[in-house]
Amino acid sequence: MKDEVRIIERKDIPKGAIMLFGFPDVGLVGVIAASHLIQELGLEEVAYMDSPLLPPIIVLHEGLPHSPVRIFGNHNILLAVSETALPAELIYPVMHTLIDWGRSKGVKMMVSISGIPVPDRQDLEELKVFAAASNMETLKMAQEKGVEILREGYMVGPQAVMLQYCATLGLPALTLLAQCFFQYPDPEAAAKALEQLGSVAGIKVDVSKLLEKGEEIRLKARDMMKRTQQELAKMRKTQEYDIPLYIT
Amino acid sequence: MEETPRRRRSIFDIIDEYFESLEAWAERFSEALLEKPSWNCRTCTIEPLRDILVTSDEVIVTVDLPGAEESTIQIKPVGKDTIEISAKMRRKVSFDDFGITHYRGEFQKFHCRTRIPVPVYMDRMEVRFKRGLLEVRLPRKHEYEIPVE
Numbered sequence: 001m002k003d004e005v006r007i008i009e010r011k012d013i014p015k016g017a018i019m020l021f022g023f024p025d026v027g028l029v030g031v032i033a034a035s036h037l038i039q040e041l042g043l044e045e046v047a048y049m050d051s052p053l054l055p056p057i058i059v060l061h062e063g064l065p066h067s068p069v070r071i072f073g074n075h076n077i078l079l080a081v082s083e084t085a086l087p088a089e090l091i092y093p094v095m096h097t098l099i100d101w102g103r104s105k106g107v108k109m110m111v112s113i114s115g116i117p118v119p120d121r122q123d124l125e126e127l128k129v130f131a132a133a134s135n136m137e138t139l140k141m142a143q144e145k146g147v148e149i150l151r152e153g154y155m156v157g158p159q160a161v162m163l164q165y166c167a168t169l170g171l172p173a174l175t176l177l178a179q180c181f182f183q184y185p186d187p188e189a190a191a192k193a194l195e196q197l198g199s200v201a202g203i204k205v206d207v208s209k210l211l212e213k214g215e216e217i218r219l220k221a222r223d224m225m226k227r228t229q230q231e232l233a234k235m236r237k238t239q240e241y242d243i244p245l246y247i248t
Numbered sequence: 249m250e251e252t253p254r255r256r257r258s259i260f261d262i263i264d265e266y267f268e269s270l271e272a273w274a275e276r277f278s279e280a281l282l283e284k285p286s287w288n289c290r291t292c293t294i295e296p297l298r299d300i301l302v303t304s305d306e307v308i309v310t311v312d313l314p315g316a317e318e319s320t321i322q323i324k325p326v327g328k329d330t331i332e333i334s335a336k337m338r339r340k341v342s343f344d345d346f347g348i349t350h351y352r353g354e355f356q357k358f359h360c361r362t363r364i365p366v367p368v369y370m371d372r373m374e375v376r377f378k379r380g381l382l383e384v385r386l387p388r389k390h391e392y393e394i395p396v397e
Contacts, residue, residue, distance in 0.1 A: 122310075122381050183299045184312045184381070215380060218314035220346055222297050223286055 005051040005097040007071070013046055018201050019078040019102040021112035023158040024085045024228040026237065027180030028221050029115035032190035032210070033197075034072075034081040040205040043072035043079055049097070053090055059083050069094065077203060078102065085228040086158065088235035095161040103171060109138070110166055110173040111201055112159040113193045115180030116150070117240065127179045127189055129196040134166035134173035142174055145199045150177060152246070154239045157232075174200060182237075183229055185221035187214040289353035294341070296333075296358045300365065302388075307368050309384040313358050315339070318377050323384055325370035326361065331384065334359045367391060 022034025037043065049069035058065040068084040080098050102110060116130055130150040133139035143149055155163070159175040166173035176196050180189035191207035198204040210217070286295045298311040313321070313335050320336035335358045342354045368386035376383050 122378055122383065184297055184310075215314035216345075218312060218380065219294070219341065222294075222312075225297055226286065 004053050005049060005093045007047050007097065007101045008050050009047045011046040013105050014073065014075050015106045016108050017073065017076050017078045019107040019110045021158065021162060022079065022081045024082060024224060025114045025157050026117045026182050027115040027184065027186030027189050028225055028228065029178055029180050029186055029189045029193055030113045031081065032185065032187050032217060033113045033194050034079055036190065036194065036210045037079060037205060038072050041074060043074055043077065045070050046073040047071040053093060055084065055087065057084050078107065085231040088231055091158050091161050095158050096165055099162065099165050103169065109201065110162060110171060111197065112162050112175045113197065114159045114175060114177050115186060115189050116177040117182035118179045121179065121181045124179060127192045129192055130177045132163060132175050134163050134171060138172040138174050142200050147196055147200060152244060154242055154244060156235055156237045156239050185218045185225050187217045287355060292355050293357045293359040294355045295360050298360060298362055300362065302366055305388055307364055307366060307386045307388060309362055311360065311382040313382050314380040316358055316380060321377060321382060323375060329364050330361055331364065332361045
């Protein structure tokens with residue numbers, strides 16, 4: 001299945017960049033954060049994904065077609081983002097292809113930005129960001145930068161596949177998970193995740209616009225959130241609430 | 249080399265598979281049937297995202313109403329098992345605001361209807377609105393209890 005997914009490069013790809021991932025998931029944290037990074041850092045499309053496995057969707061921008069899964073970048077950042085909810089069965093081939101591609105470009109660290117749903121989100125004044133990593137060194141680095149570690153539990157979705165595959169390949173990878181709503185777009189959580197991204201990866205952006213435009217983003221993101229909810233249900237995302245039975 | 253005996257599928261496996269495929273088909277069908285735009289140009293309304301949680305003693309309906317004017321929120325019971333929610337937006341939103349030029353229309357209101365899946369006391373509804381999120385709590389009506397002997 002992986003052979004049916006390819007990355008088409010449109011520009012020269014920098015070597016030794018940090019590769020970020022922003023995929024539709026709970027609270028659309030990753031996608032909202034990615035969109036803000038693209039705007040604030042002026043990232044350009046450097047590559048895109050092509051595959052007959054992807055849904056027959058293109059995204060039109062200024063009348064021209066674009067793949068729903070694209071990679072943006074500058075001289076030291078690569079950012080993979082999807083503008084459509086990925087069907088559960090595509091997460092493995094899509095993530096493996098992106099990681100293999102990033103590895104071929106000598107990416108020094110992979111960071112996925114996402115959320116962790118909390119039932120009492122509406123009452124939380126201060127959101128926490130948790131991290132999980134593909135190896136002990138990366139986990140320690142995150143901890144030293146002040147990120148709380150997600151010690152035990154289940155992780156479901158693209159970031160789960162990313163961590164596991166990077167662990168297998170021996171690549172440093174980190175998942176940042178901001179506390180968020182499960183079923184509503186959460187720009188505040190995206191802002192929080194971006195603040196932590198600044199400390200763990202040195203990619204600093206001003207999040208004030210993101211917070212100011214929060215209501216507008218929530219309104220715009222409704223349809224994508226609805227489609228994402230359908231896919232999250234299929235991949236049993238609520239398992240993240242489960243209490244695991246540990247087998248040591 | 250010993251030959252592995254071919255495992256025969258039982259009638260129960262076949263029935264299970266049949267029901268699984270039927271369920272998948274029903275799911276796809278109902279999804280396709282429910283597909284509709286989340287906006288209505290004729291009524292100038294936007295359908296908000298919402299969620300229902302049923303606990304042992306209440307039903308909690310949450311509705312995301314970003315940009316809604318709190319004083320205009322209306323929650324009306326419709327019959328015994330449905331509530332209708334509407335709210336005016338603080339400012340009108342048009343397709344242009346979303347960067348869309350192939351549709352025309354302005355929206356000034358949120359509107360949705362939600363079916364409550366279990367019996368509730370509509371007259372004992374509790375409501376709060378915080379950070380653009382509406383929360384409606386409805387106590388559950390336990391019509392009878394089965395005694396445990």
